[in-house]
Amino acid sequence: MTALLAGPVPTAPAALTLRRGAARVLIDNWTGASTVPSRTLYPHQWSWDSAFIAIGLRHLSARRAQRELESLLAGQWADGRVPHIVFHPAVPHDAYFPSPDFWRSSRTGRAVGAPAAPETSGIVQPPVHALAAWLVHRADPAESRRRGFLPRVYPRLVAWHDYLLTRRDLGGAGLAAVVHPWEPGMDNSPCWDRALLRVDPAAPDAFRRADLTRGHPADRPTDLDYGRYVRLATDYRQAHYDDRRARHRFAAEDPCFNALLITSELALAAMARDLGRAGAPHTARAEELTRRLVTRLWDDAAGLFRVRDLVTDTLVDERAVTGLVPLVVPRLPADLVRRLRDTLDGPHFRAPSSRLVPSYDLTGPAFDAKRYWRGPAWFNTAWLIQRGLRTHRLRADADRLRQGFLAEAGRSGFAEYIDPTTGAARGARHFSWTAALALDLLCADPEEPTP
Amino acid sequence: MLKTAVQEQLLPQDTLQAKWEFAQEAGYDAIELRGKGDFHFASRLDELKRAREDGVVMPTVCVDMLHFLGAFDEGLRRDAVAQLKSQLTVIAEIGGLGAQTPASYGMFSRRLPPFEPPRSEAEDREVLLAGLAELGEHARREGVTLFLEPLNRYEDHMVNRLEQAADLIRATGLDSIRIGIDSYHMNIEESDPAAAILAHADLIGHAQVSDSNRFQPGAGHLDWPAWLGALHAAGYDGYLAAECRLTGDPLDAVRSVPAFLRGSGA
Numbered sequence: 001m002t003a004l005l006a007g008p009v010p011t012a013p014a015a016l017t018l019r020r021g022a023a024r025v026l027i028d029n030w031t032g033a034s035t036v037p038s039r040t041l042y043p044h045q046w047s048w049d050s051a052f053i054a055i056g057l058r059h060l061s062a063r064r065a066q067r068e069l070e071s072l073l074a075g076q077w078a079d080g081r082v083p084h085i086v087f088h089p090a091v092p093h094d095a096y097f098p099s100p101d102f103w104r105s106s107r108t109g110r111a112v113g114a115p116a117a118p119e120t121s122g123i124v125q126p127p128v129h130a131l132a133a134w135l136v137h138r139a140d141p142a143e144s145r146r147r148g149f150l151p152r153v154y155p156r157l158v159a160w161h162d163y164l165l166t167r168r169d170l171g172g173a174g175l176a177a178v179v180h181p182w183e184p185g186m187d188n189s190p191c192w193d194r195a196l197l198r199v200d201p202a203a204p205d206a207f208r209r210a211d212l213t214r215g216h217p218a219d220r221p222t223d224l225d226y227g228r229y230v231r232l233a234t235d236y237r238q239a240h241y242d243d244r245r246a247r248h249r250f251a252a253e254d255p256c257f258n259a260l261l262i263t264s265e266l267a268l269a270a271m272a273r274d275l276g277r278a279g280a281p282h283t284a285r286a287e288e289l290t291r292r293l294v295t296r297l298w299d300d301a302a303g304l305f306r307v308r309d310l311v312t313d314t315l316v317d318e319r320a321v322t323g324l325v326p327l328v329v330p331r332l333p334a335d336l337v338r339r340l341r342d343t344l345d346g347p348h349f350r351a352p353s354s355r356l357v358p359s360y361d362l363t364g365p366a367f368d369a370k371r372y373w374r375g376p377a378w379f380n381t382a383w384l385i386q387r388g389l390r391t392h393r394l395r396a397d398a399d400r401l402r403q404g405f406l407a408e409a410g411r412s413g414f415a416e417y418i419d420p421t422t423g424a425a426r427g428a429r430h431f432s433w434t435a436a437l438a439l440d441l442l443c444a445d446p447e448e449p450t451p
Numbered sequence: 452m453l454k455t456a457v458q459e460q461l462l463p464q465d466t467l468q469a470k471w472e473f474a475q476e477a478g479y480d481a482i483e484l485r486g487k488g489d490f491h492f493a494s495r496l497d498e499l500k501r502a503r504e505d506g507v508v509m510p511t512v513c514v515d516m517l518h519f520l521g522a523f524d525e526g527l528r529r530d531a532v533a534q535l536k537s538q539l540t541v542i543a544e545i546g547g548l549g550a551q552t553p554a555s556y557g558m559f560s561r562r563l564p565p566f567e568p569p570r571s572e573a574e575d576r577e578v579l580l581a582g583l584a585e586l587g588e589h590a591r592r593e594g595v596t597l598f599l600e601p602l603n604r605y606e607d608h609m610v611n612r613l614e615q616a617a618d619l620i621r622a623t624g625l626d627s628i629r630i631g632i633d634s635y636h637m638n639i640e641e642s643d644p645a646a647a648i649l650a651h652a653d654l655i656g657h658a659q660v661s662d663s664n665r666f667q668p669g670a671g672h673l674d675w676p677a678w679l680g681a682l683h684a685a686g687y688d689g690y691l692a693a694e695c696r697l698t699g700d701p702l703d704a705v706r707s708v709p710a711f712l713r714g715s716g717a
Contacts (some may be wrong), residue, residue: 019685020683020685021684022682023680023681024649024684027643027649027680028649029646030645030646032643060676061645061677063674063677063682064674064677192464276687
């Protein structure tokens with residue numbers, strides 16, 4: 001990143017204003033036991049949103065941050081999966097699509113261990129939860145111990161990782177696979193375009209989107225994409241969400257997903273040690289996963305990690321932010337760290353007007369500055385990359401990204417994402433993880449050790 | 452960082468000067484006074500002025516009587532208003548910020564027999580608005596503020612939640628009346644105390660603190676970081692005044708409060 005892109009450090013009054021604004025978003029979006037990502041667009045509890053939210057909420061209330069993760073884990077299935085949505089029972093079913101009526105988790109997922117209540121989706125999102133739980137614990141260890149937080153969440157998080165590395169090792173090479181574009185959390189990334197061509201979309205009259213009543217169509221996935229998402233989810237449901245039975249037409253190894261699994265596995269090691277148990281098995285697993293991540297997904301010519309399409313067993317020829325997030329892995333080889341830093345600072349990801357990282361290659365054929373994960377810059381990936389840069393002692397780069405994050409978060413009204421070419425706010429405003437991660441950058445010790 | 456205060460009866464020693472020594476050592480920034488009836492508070496004017504000259508910080512007074520501006524009996528009501536006016540004048544005279552009062556205390560509860568109060572809700576409102584208008588005008592003339600405190604349902608039947616106090620205050624149109632919040636009562640009455648603080652941020656003028664069990668902050672189970680975080684988010688810059696009972700050694704209990712509040716995000 002160039003000096004031109006470095007902004008001023010927020011002044012004390014500006015930081016105070018930003019901190020108050022972020023706290024206000026988190027208080028406004030709290031529903032009693034968890035936080036909605038947005039009051040307008042997303043009225044339930046989302047899995048990786050909750051993890052990022054907890055990371056910020058710990059600075060406002062350690063108890064609320066613990067509750068955030070506990071209420072998500074209350075929706076965990078007996079096979080270990082943590083569903084990507086836990087539905088609020090009091091919210092009408094038509095407030096969001098796909099609703100509980102679509103997923104039918106308590107009935108259709110029963111055989112593989114879906115709870116009788118609450119209703120949930122059947123797919124998952126990136127496993128950032130153990131990292132979040134460890135950071136939440138560290139924020140107030142006394143309150144954590146008083147509430148028995150770690151002893152309660154640790155076994156559930158272990159089961160979650162076990163699920164991903166057994167049932168979801170669809171490539172047989174020891175990495176976790178995603179079976180739906182919603183699972184890596186980057187729903188309409190061009191990384192999925194070719195794989196989705198294999199999927200016949202569900203008929204448009206077979207479903208009614210709820211995201212377009214509040215969201216702008218230009219900011220959201222297209223109807224054709226949506227038809228394919230619905231088809232894949234329907235197929236999975238018809239297989240009763242049983243990964244041994246389901247024939248996945250979509251299966252991929254995602255760099256961000258697996259990088260977060262590694263970082264979270266290291267958090268499990270820290271938790272285990274805190275609980276007087278052995279941390280070594282988790283550390284060993286993280287190291288093995290790191291080797292597999294590099295072997296399976298690193299593209300040396302491109303200088304970043306790629307998605308592997310497991311149906312064709314090839315790397316997907318697209319550059320996306322998911323390929324940069326593995327910077328967050330502590331034991332990444334030093335030469336890869338250097339290459340990733342160069343890529344971050346190169347023509348594909350150095351945005352002209354925004355100091356954040358675009359979600360997709362600025363020079364790529366599918367780049368769309370406004371549409372969700374096809375170009376816009378998101379705050380959670382910026383937070384992760386910032387953390388990764390700091391982990392690898394690239395402090396100046398990390399500081400610039402941190403300053404850019406805080407400036408954009410404040411200027412955009414804690415937007416869901418921003419146009420990387422103009423810096424304009426896009427998607428929902430007062431978005432919970434944007435506020436939470438801003439609060440974290442303002443309050444956390446920048447040198448807080450990575451587990 | 453929010454400033455802390457402690458009510459005078461919680462402090463050891465006989466004089467305000469000696470109490471102030473103890474309070475400062477414990478880390479408090481001020482003493483909250485108590486205003487008894489029969490114009491007792493006014494009778495202390497010389498004592499209060501001397502204390503002020505000696506550097507004692509006394510920003511607020513909390514009414515300490517058994518009848519209030521919302522009393523059923525008109526004579527008691529008139530007396531309560533007269534007492535409060537006097538207290539507002541005295542606190543103004545010693546350079547303070549204002550006086551805190553509930554609408555009533557221990558007079559009636561809709562949750563206890565006989566359940567139906569002798570006055571209708573409309574009549575309650577009329578009485579409260581008349582009293583508040585008179586007191587608010589007086590406070591405005593004196594350059595201080597009247598803080599209206601919602602109490603829990605067992606202690607008052609008229610003003611239990613911040614939104615009820617806010618509604619009455621807006622109806623008076625006076626900016627010399629603000630809400631005096633209390634963490635203990637909010638814990639019982641507000642579905643989300645932090646959200647309630649943000650919803651009425653513009654009207655909150657004073658804050659009293661005690662824990663879920665009415666003991667000193669730290670002795671119960673309130674989520675203090677969330678409550679204090681909301682006050683920060685609201686831009687509140689007033690005092691946190693300890694009005695509580697004490698559990699454990701009383702002196703240790705009083706001493707523990709400032710450090711506990713700081714540690715919880717104050």
